[in-house]
Amino acid sequence: MKKASYIIIFLIINFGGLAIGNWFMGDVVTGEWYSSLNKAPWTPPGWVFGFAWTAIMLCFSYYLAELFIEREKPTLWLVFLLAWLLNVSWNWFFFNQNMTNIGLFVLIALTLTILYFFITFRHDRLKWLKYLLVPYLIWLCIATSLNGYILFNN
Numbered sequence: 001m002k003k004a005s006y007i008i009i010f011l012i013i014n015f016g017g018l019a020i021g022n023w024f025m026g027d028v029v030t031g032e033w034y035s036s037l038n039k040a041p042w043t044p045p046g047w048v049f050g051f052a053w054t055a056i057m058l059c060f061s062y063y064l065a066e067l068f069i070e071r072e073k074p075t076l077w078l079v080f081l082l083a084w085l086l087n088v089s090w091n092w093f094f095f096n097q098n099m100t101n102i103g104l105f106v107l108i109a110l111t112l113t114i115l116y117f118f119i120t121f122r123h124d125r126l127k128w129l130k131y132l133l134v135p136y137l138i139w140l141c142i143a144t145s146l147n148g149y150i151l152f153n154n
Contacts, residue, residue, distance in 0.1 A: 006065035014057040014064075017084050021091035028095040040149035042142075052139050059132040066129050067121055079116060086110040100151040107147055111140040 028034050029046070064080065086106050094103035118133045 003065055003069055006068050007061055010061035010064045010068075011057070013084065014061050017088045018053055018057060021088045024088070024091040025095040033098055034095070037150050038153045040146050040153075043146055044142075052135070056136045056139055059135055063117075063129055063132040067117070067126060070124065070126060071121070079113065083110060083113045083117075086113060094147065100147060100154070104144065104147045104151050107140060107144045111137065111144060114140060 068076065086109050090103055090106045090110065093099045093106055114133055114136050118130050118137065122130050
């Protein structure tokens, strides 16, 4: 019962964060600013973003549920809050404010935060569950390269 509660809580928080980020983004993707950017040749089609973030948040929510069952500490909540804020704020900086430089910094900080989860909690039951973070880390590397390309080529 505790695991199910945690999974539901993290699904709500994580998908809520995606919804807020999407709200920050607004219609910029179809607008003049984003459309006129010189984007990386490896930029995936739009539907890939929705698919990727759905899979990432499902894996991340399950991982977090297991992690918080194993160790529920206030510092863990702070690290999770930092990751959540970084994830949500990237949309605001990049799309809403057109601050591609700050967006790149936010993505690097978010990658380091998720890497912290991957490296720090790797024993006992969590040693295999940490691999649920791999899709998130891969996607952050892709996002960082896309953001960096836009920053340095526009």
